[in-house]
Amino acid sequence: MNNSLDLTPEAFADLLDKSSELVLSKFSDLENQKAFHNYPQQEIESWFDEPLPQDGMDDQELLELVKEKVLDTATNNLGPYMYAYVMAGGSQMSIIADKLTSTINQNVGKWHLAPAISEIEKRVIQWAGEMMNYDQNAKGVLVSGGSAANLTGLTVARNVFFEKNEVRKKGLFGLNPFTAYASSEVHSCVDKSMDELGIGTDHLRKISVNEDFTINLEALEAAIKVDLENGFTPFCIIGTAGTVNTGAIDDLESLATLAKKYELWFHIDGAYGGLASSLDSLKNQYKGIELADSLAIDFHKWLYQSFEAGCLLVKNWETLRRTYFKKASYLDASLEDSDRLNFNEHYFQLSRSGKALKIWMSIKSYGINRIKQMIQKDIDLTQYLAKLVVASDDFELISQSELAVACFRYVKDLNSEDEINGFNRRLIPALENDGRIFITGTTLNDQFVIRACLINHRMHEGTVDYLVKVIREVASTIAINEDAETSSA
Numbered sequence: 206m207n208n209s210l211d212l213t214p215e216a217f218a219d220l221l222d223k224s225s226e227l228v229l230s231k232f233s234d235l236e237n238q239k240a241f242h243n244y245p246q247q248e249i250e251s252w253f254d255e256p257l258p259q260d261g262m263d264d265q266e267l268l269e270l271v272k273e274k275v276l277d278t279a280t281n282n283l284g285p286y287m288y289a290y291v292m293a294g295g296s297q298m299s300i301i302a303d304k305l306t307s308t309i310n311q312n313v314g315k316w317h318l319a320p321a322i323s324e325i326e327k328r329v330i331q332w333a334g335e336m337m338n339y340d341q342n343a344k345g346v347l348v349s350g351g352s353a354a355n356l357t358g359l360t361v362a363r364n365v366f367f368e369k370n371e372v373r374k375k376g377l378f379g380l381n382p383f384t385a386y387a388s389s390e391v392h393s394c395v396d397k398s399m400d401e402l403g404i405g406t407d408h409l410r411k412i413s414v415n416e417d418f419t420i421n422l423e424a425l426e427a428a429i430k431v432d433l434e435n436g437f438t439p440f441c442i443i444g445t446a447g448t449v450n451t452g453a454i455d456d457l458e459s460l461a462t463l464a465k466k467y468e469l470w471f472h473i474d475g476a477y478g479g480l481a482s483s484l485d486s487l488k489n490q491y492k493g494i495e496l497a498d499s500l501a502i503d504f505h506k507w508l509y510q511s512f513e514a515g516c517l518l519v520k521n522w523e524t525l526r527r528t529y530f531k532k533a534s535y536l537d538a539s540l541e542d543s544d545r546l547n548f549n550e551h552y553f554q555l556s557r558s559g560k561a562l563k564i565w566m567s568i569k570s571y572g573i574n575r576i577k578q579m580i581q582k583d584i585d586l587t588q589y590l591a592k593l594v595v596a597s598d599d600f601e602l603i604s605q606s607e608l609a610v611a612c613f614r615y616v617k618d619l620n621s622e623d624e625i626n627g628f629n630r631r632l633i634p635a636l637e638n639d640g641r642i643f644i645t646g647t648t649l650n651d652q653f654v655i656r657a658c659l660i661n662h663r664m665h666e667g668t669v670d671y672l673v674k675v676i677r678e679v680a681s682t683i684a685i686n687e688d689a690e691t692s693s694a
């Protein structure tokens with residue numbers, strides 16, 4: 206008997222075939238699948254409520270179970286009715302690559318543990334820089350996503366600041382509190398980073414925004430000056446190249462100029478919009494992206510990769526190495542060829558997955574021009590949605606950027622701000638309950654709005670029409686059922 210966990214070749218082949226069938230079945234008829242299945246939480250919990258299995262079950266039955274309880278109930282990111290948060294639809298090539306990646310089970314912490322994927326990781330990082338016209342000599346590291354990329358960039362920024370102030374020698378004792386600056390629309394992962402880095406969220410100055418939700422530069426400079434006068438030490442400006450709420454792109458060039466003037470680190474959160482800088486139509490809006498000291502991007506957003514795949518790029522790779530390199534006898538590199546790149550020396554993680562393969566295979570398979578066309582399509586469809594909203598008499602458009610987010614609200618027969626806010630707040634859970642589309646809301650200037658983010662290459666005008674139709678239908682049921690209810694925002 207085979208004393209390992211492996212199956213016979215025939216049984217393994219059967220299961221692989223079966224798993225491929227399951228993949229194919231997810232892709233059949235995507236436009237007729239609901240976006241959200243709305244099972245009660247307790248019901249889903251009960252499916253998995255069992256004691257630790259002592260003995261294994263039949264694998265064919267296991268796959269059936271997974272189909273029924275996991276695949277068939279999954280929130281449908283694949284399909285064209287997902288408009289919430291920033292949920293890209295993934296791509297078929299990343300599915301295939303994920304399977305191959307786990308087959309070889311490489312650990313991309315050390316070069317000799319994953320020679321080809323280490324080189325592939327270097328290459329996709331280089332390509333990303335090229336795509337965005339970032340510094341030709343920039344280097345970086347793949348991380349789990351935008352939050353990790355921002356944390357990594359800000360960790361480097363903090364450490365470079367520490368180096369300037371000889372913190373290793375002198376400690377923190379003589380140092381003034383140091384401050385970072387971002388717009389009030391900055392993603393919450395930056396607050397988390399400040400918290401995690403021991404800088405504290407109080408020291409992240411949230412600067413007011415202009416009408417288009419980009420950072421107000423006069424307010425920013427004024428805040429820096431006030432801090433300097435009051436004994437704080439500014440150390441970093443964080444620009445956002447595509448805010449999560451509305452897709453606003455800060456004036457990156459002016460931010461870089463201010464950073465230079467006050468000798469601050471310039472970090473850009475491009476998790477949502479960074480890759481859209483590759484579009485010729487948007488070159489102007491991204492001017493200055495190449496001036497960032499560090500740049501966070503996400504491949505599981507506008508490169509349509511499966512979760513998780515983010516990336517941090519830095520102008521000076523030595524800063525990453527100085528942040529993360531630690532010597533350890535069991536990792537001794539003394540016998541190694543000096544050109545071998547050990548990614549653990551440039552990042553917090555030692556064991557790292559081979560996510561570079563799916564990015565590389567996707568770029569090779571589709572080519573960057575096709576990917577850019579898909580990004581442009583998302584943007585064009587968002588403009589189409591905005592036009593539908595503007596042309597209607599039951600919706601009001603609240604924000605639209607050059608990227609693929611539009612915020613709007615339902616206003617039909619609603620007479621006051623309170624009524625509109627209350628109604629739209631009720632609309633979101635009602636839409637979740639309906640399940641045909643998946644969309645969430647946000648608050649802009651104290652107005653609760655429905656927020657649509659289009660980041661799925663399977664969408665087309667018909668699916669956008671369907672979004673508007675479903676919202677209308679669900680809104681009409683609320684209006685009928687809850688007409689008399691006074692709203693409470």
Ligand SMILES: Cc1ncc(COP(=O)(O)O)c(C=O)c1O
Binds near residue numbers: 350352355448475
């Ligand atoms: C602007 C921005 N920054 C950071 C993030 C966080 O990225 P992730 O969800 O990959 O951690 C997001 C996610 O939507 C984002 O839009």
